[in-house]
Amino acid sequence: MDLSSVIRTRDVLWDALIIATAAAVLLVNLFGLLNGIAIVIPHLLYIPVVIAAYRYPRYGGVIAVGIGAAYLLMIVIVGGSVAALVGEAFVRACVLVVIGTLVGWLSFRLREQESLYRGLFEHSESGSLLVRNTGTGWTIEAANWRAAELLHRKNGELNGAPLTGIWDRVKEEEFFGRLSRDGAVYAAETTFTLPDEKSFTVLLSAAALPGKRAILTFVDITDRVRAEEALKIANDKLNLLSRISADHIHYSVDQILDVADAADAQYQDAGIRGHIDRIRTLAWTIARRLFLSESYKNLGTSPPVWIGVQRAFASARPVPDAGAVSVRIWAERLEVYADPLFSDVLVHLLENSLRHGGTVKNIVVTYHETGDGLDIMLTDDGTGIPIEKKERIFEYDSGGQAGLGLFICRQIVEVTGMTIRETGAPGRGARFIIHVPPERYRIEGTGDDAPQLPVPPAPGRYTVRHATGVTVKELLSAEFPLADALWIDYHKTTGDPRTDRIFAAFLDGQAVSVARCRRHADGHEVDGVFTPVDRRGHGYANAAVWGLVEACGCDVLYMHSVRNLDRFYGNYGFVPIDEKELPPTIRERYAWAQGEMEGSNVLPMKREPEKG
DSSP, X not given: OXXXXXXXXXXXXXXXXXXXXXXXXXXXXXXXXXXXXXXXXXXXXXXXXXXXXHHSGGGHHHHHHXXXXXXXXXXXXXXXXXXXXXXXXXXXXXXXXXXXXXXXXXXXXXXXXXXXXHHHHHHOSSEEEEEEEOSSSEEEEEEOHHHHHHTTOOTTTTTTOBGGGTSOHHHXXXXXXXXXXXXEEEEEEEEEEOTTSOEEEEEEEEEEETTTEEEEEEEEOHHHHHHHHHHHHHHHHHHHHHHHHHHHHHHHHHHHHHHHHXXXXXXXXXXXXXXXXXXXXXXXXXXXXXXXXXXXXXXXXXXXXXXXXXXXHHTSOOOTTXXXXXXXXXXXXXXXXXXXXXXXXXXXXXHHHHXXXXXXXXXXXXXXXXXXXXXXXXXXXXXXXXXXXXXXXGSTTGGGOOSSHHHHHHHHHHHTTOEEEEOOOTTTOOEEEEEEOGGGEEXXXXXXXXXXXXXXXXXXXXXXXXXXXXXXXXXXXXXXXXXXXHGGGTTTOOOOTTXXXXXXXXXXXXXXXXXXXXXXXXXEXXXXXXXXXGGTTSSHHHHHHHHHHHHHTTSOEEEEEEGGGHHHHHTTTOEEXXXXXXXXXXXXXXXXXXXXXXXXXXXXEEEOOOOO
């Protein structure tokens, strides 16, 4: 059948319907006028106008003008020059034009949207099915060409067919139950059945539509699934072979070392003993490289997970003589989205400082946000790393150390887009910086994507103690009420986890002093340093400020100090500045001083991060 002739036939039928309706309505109105009826019958004029505007949206207003003009002319001829009758007819004609134009515009917009979605449906490279719930099951109302091709059906063959013809009923019910609950389903993996009873795997998405309908879109992922299965089988076999080979090599290395030890005890000749030592060294080199490859083999095989930085450090194995080193970790609220082996990176960096830092007495872990993400910093006060070795320590087999190694540390962090570098000053200590991209970290309590962490039932392994004997920690968002309770007598200040880091000194489990670092849009402000009257005189405020400065000191810190406390804050690196040097947001908090902070006994101060 010629499609163009069908279209022309449909156009002729629509034209005939519009002309016949308009003529009939005008004749009825003429009959009414001749018999003195001019109230109800004119409303019939809306019928041809609406039909014409729906069929020809672009010309709805023009057709309405024609029908309205014909009606107005008929009134003038039949009714004569009666002003009221002509005026009423003119208004009605104008209303007809407005209705015709409005219906035409709405119809045009509707056709435009229909063409858009029909184009997406018909020409998508994904299979698309329009289905409807009939009460007894889901039926396919329409399928695009790609769906028919993927399902090995002819075009139109799927229309009216039950969905169970291509899909297992149990899987179908589970899927539509999820769709009914959520309103949409994205990228669900399932299987469809072909006419020859074979099946193929698809990635299926769906959206619920009015009228008990839904639109399903799917793509064939059978080849991908088979490739993944084959890759997994091959990987499992390679891992098995690797384990067997590693066991044999370990056994052979042990035998070599046993033979070397036996020969060393039997021969006293210096030349022979030199060769034996050489054999022993080479055997240990083989063992070390084997350990290295075993540590590296699982990298990237598991999806990233959220890792609590503080909890990762707490999982580290105790290191001999570590008790002589003060380990202070200020990252209890920080989580990083990384390869599961990232925890081993953090632990290795800590153990590296403990074992190889020489004279190290203090190790500090903290973080700060940058313009393009966040930096996690591990700093020690040991011997440091010579400038010429700062990059070499990350190279393969650098330093001859067995186990994880800094080489693998770099490989692990790079899997999820992070970087690691060493920036410490030789002779003053090492500083390792792990840079985390913006989407790869979250800080507890600062947003909907960062869940609130429960308060730990007991202090962590690396408890931070101050010289005064109190314990210092950063408060989790659930612990902010502890600070709020202390601040009742300090202008009734309250904390906000979205912007604040609060540090508290604890004595016998009770908070005795607090200090706050608040993040503004243009800087960080230290305030809220407060100790209750009955707790003063013991240095507790020193402890809280010490913890805050050590944890937040990588950022420029501003504050407004009471003038008689400038020496107290000067001990922590704060220096007086002019009021104009304060960032605008922080300066505005003291607008009540009207630019006379000195007269108000307030001294602006600033602390720059330490170099290194």
